[in-house]
Amino acid sequence: MSELTLFLIRLAYLAILWIFVLSALSVIRSDMFGARMPEGARAAAAKRDQRPPKPAKARRGAPTHVLVVGGDNQGERADLTQAPILIGRGPDAAIRLDDDYVSTRHARIAASGDQWFVEDLGSTNGTYIGNARITQPTTLTLGTQVRVGKTVIELRK
Amino acid sequence: MSQSGMIMEFVHRRRRGAELFLLVLALAVGVGAYAAVGLGVEGEIPTGILTYGGWLTGLVIVAHVVVRFVAPYADPVLLPIVAALNGLGLAIIHRLDLSLDTTYARQQLTWMTLGVLLFVVTLLVLRDHRVLQRFTYTSGLAAIVLLLLPLVPGLGTEINGAQIWINVGPFSFQPGEVAKLLLVVTFAGYLVLHRDALALAGRRVLFVDLPRGRDLGPILLMWLISLGILVFQTDLGSSLLFFGLFLIMLYVATERAGWLIVGGGLFLGGALLAYRFESHVRVRVDTWLHPFDFYDDADGAKSYQLVESMFGMGWGGLLGRGLGLGMPQRIPRAESDFIMGALGEELGLTGVIAVIVLYGLIVERALRAALICRDGFGKLMAVGLGSVVALQVFVVVGGVTRLIPLTGLTTPFLSYGGSSLVANWVLIALLLRISDHARRPAPMLATDDDADAEATQVVKMQVDEGANR
Numbered sequence: 001m002s003e004l005t006l007f008l009i010r011l012a013y014l015a016i017l018w019i020f021v022l023s024a025l026s027v028i029r030s031d032m033f034g035a036r037m038p039e040g041a042r043a044a045a046a047k048r049d050q051r052p053p054k055p056a057k058a059r060r061g062a063p064t065h066v067l068v069v070g071g072d073n074q075g076e077r078a079d080l081t082q083a084p085i086l087i088g089r090g091p092d093a094a095i096r097l098d099d100d101y102v103s104t105r106h107a108r109i110a111a112s113g114d115q116w117f118v119e120d121l122g123s124t125n126g127t128y129i130g131n132a133r134i135t136q137p138t139t140l141t142l143g144t145q146v147r148v149g150k151t152v153i154e155l156r157k
Numbered sequence: 158m159s160q161s162g163m164i165m166e167f168v169h170r171r172r173r174g175a176e177l178f179l180l181v182l183a184l185a186v187g188v189g190a191y192a193a194v195g196l197g198v199e200g201e202i203p204t205g206i207l208t209y210g211g212w213l214t215g216l217v218i219v220a221h222v223v224v225r226f227v228a229p230y231a232d233p234v235l236l237p238i239v240a241a242l243n244g245l246g247l248a249i250i251h252r253l254d255l256s257l258d259t260t261y262a263r264q265q266l267t268w269m270t271l272g273v274l275l276f277v278v279t280l281l282v283l284r285d286h287r288v289l290q291r292f293t294y295t296s297g298l299a300a301i302v303l304l305l306l307p308l309v310p311g312l313g314t315e316i317n318g319a320q321i322w323i324n325v326g327p328f329s330f331q332p333g334e335v336a337k338l339l340l341v342v343t344f345a346g347y348l349v350l351h352r353d354a355l356a357l358a359g360r361r362v363l364f365v366d367l368p369r370g371r372d373l374g375p376i377l378l379m380w381l382i383s384l385g386i387l388v389f390q391t392d393l394g395s396s397l398l399f400f401g402l403f404l405i406m407l408y409v410a411t412e413r414a415g416w417l418i419v420g421g422g423l424f425l426g427g428a429l430l431a432y433r434f435e436s437h438v439r440v441r442v443d444t445w446l447h448p449f450d451f452y453d454d455a456d457g458a459k460s461y462q463l464v465e466s467m468f469g470m471g472w473g474g475l476l477g478r479g480l481g482l483g484m485p486q487r488i489p490r491a492e493s494d495f496i497m498g499a500l501g502e503e504l505g506l507t508g509v510i511a512v513i514v515l516y517g518l519i520v521e522r523a524l525r526a527a528l529i530c531r532d533g534f535g536k537l538m539a540v541g542l543g544s545v546v547a548l549q550v551f552v553v554v555g556g557v558t559r560l561i562p563l564t565g566l567t568t569p570f571l572s573y574g575g576s577s578l579v580a581n582w583v584l585i586a587l588l589l590r591i592s593d594h595a596r597r598p599a600p601m602l603a604t605d606d607d608a609d610a611e612a613t614q615v616v617k618m619q620v621d622e623g624a625n626r
Binding site: 001006007009010011013014016017018019020021023024025027028030031112113115117136137138139141143 | 169170172175178179182183185186189190193196197200233234237238241245287290350476477478479480482504505507508511514515518521522531532533534599600
């Protein structure tokens with residue numbers, strides 16, 4: 001086999017290698033921005049393929065209630081069996097807080113599958129996990145501290 | 158609800174088509190390398206290319222179909238990168254087989270099949286990575302037992318000076334490779350629970366918050382375990398990997414630079430102790446600083462391997478000698494630790510950079526999954542898995558290219574080594590599982606109570622008006 005052919009094979013292989021690298025990069029680039037769609041459209045899509053929720057069987061180690069662990073209403077609790085649990089100052093809230101920094105309908109704790117989520121309901125002062133204000137439903141695990149106003153809430157066994 | 162219809166939100170697409178496209182290219186990288194090796198060594202396309210290519214394609218298709226069904230939102234780039242690296246590694250091992258008359262490539266293909274099988278099993282069995290959080294301490298215990306196994310007399314064997322192998326029937330297995338995955342789970346589970354305590358403000362010295370004395374327990378324990386691996390198993394690479402992994406995860410969990418300073422200090426102290434008291438560490442440092450002094454040393458040419466690989470990379474230059482046209486068989490054990498030397502000789506700097514960029518992309522995708530993951534455990538696990546890959550590549554490529562002293566670790570997916578290959582396929586399966594969860598659209602919590610919630614509002618307003626009057 002001639003020297004030139006071997007040289008061309010060498011270049012061709014390096015080209016294949018780099019074409020692969022560059023295509024991977026371009027997939028990552030186009031992935032960076034995802035797809036944007038109006039919020040309503042997704043809600044409608046979710047409604048369409050909504051299946052009746054399976055009754056969740058209680059597993060060992062699964063959370064059973066929500067407890068207020070900090071603030072004026074410390075010690076107040078609500079069973080997770082009555083989910084979704086509304087948190088706020090309003091009279092219809094499952095956990096009713098006397099906290100000036102809490103909105104009437106402040107946040108909600110609900111289940112999806114076998115996991116628990118907290119969702120802000122457009123409150124004035126926001127719902128925080130750690131130092132981060134949440135903007136979308138966020139998973140809750142045992143002991144995750146959720147702050148609404150001056151009150152701290154967490155899931156307990 | 159109606160005015161929120163204008164709000165646009167960010168949703169990840171599934172991207173399985175993009176994955177398939179990249180997989181086809183990855184196969185071209187793997188099978189193309191095999192063909193180029195045949196052309197370079199024997200002057201013709203090898204006869205086995207159809208069976209070989211078919212086998213590789215089959216494995217890749219199985220992996221892709223499983224991902225499509227059980228992890229539809231998973232990252233589209235990880236699987237193709239891994240397939241390409243594995244294929245390239247197989248071709249280079251095959252090329253060394255042709256010169257040395259060994260059958261490593263065949264064994265490596267068997268291990269790859271087992272790896273893909275375990276990849277599939279992991280994705281099928283583990284539907285939610287958070288399940289692993291329940292096994293925090295169990296997996297920690299299992300990791301320690303696995304790390305101790307090679308020291309059991311009769312079970313452990315010493316290969317190339319490192320006591321890290323166990324014999325199970327005809328196979329020898331490196332339990333440390335499995336232990337690194339278990340340790341990631343342990344660290345993630347432990348840190349996600351205790352990071353608040355570890356992040357508590359300690360004393361502030363020169364703009365840096367140093368942690369409290371009583372929080373130093375875990376890091377000291379990890380330091381002792383790493384030193385133990387170094388002293389009793391004489392395995393420099395794993396010791397560095399485990400301690401570095403713990404340090405990175407601790408830093409990510411607590412956001413405190415103080416831990417890096419404490420950890421870096423401990424590392425330096427340990428390294429100095431090891432240099433002073435461990436003869437094999439001193440050999441590694443000496444051959445790193447003065448490789449040519451030991452090239453044809455009277456007592457056993459300690460840096461022969463390192464210098465041969467440097468000759469190879471120098472001869473390869475920018476474009477390499479071409480696959481099958483160099484002499485990488487001169488480097489002892491080029492199929493495992495020194496595969497980067499063989500790659501540098503035959504594909505040149507251009508090829509080495511491409512491979513390093515691919516490793517960089519694996520780490521980037523892991524960190525990306527960690528950023529968008531919704532739970533703390535998954536975030537820490539993705540960071541941990543990404544840093545396992547990053548540390549391994551840094552330690553071994555840095556060693557081969559003489560940036561840092563040489564330590565024995567396998568190059569992920571490229572090197573010959575069954576336990577490492579299988580463990581790394583499982584690692585990628587775990588990363589895909591986490592990224593699938595992270596990229597899945599946020600669950601819709603809008604439930605049936607919306608209608609009566611609005612009714613409640615109206616009633617309440619009337620009550621309010623009544624009260625005002």
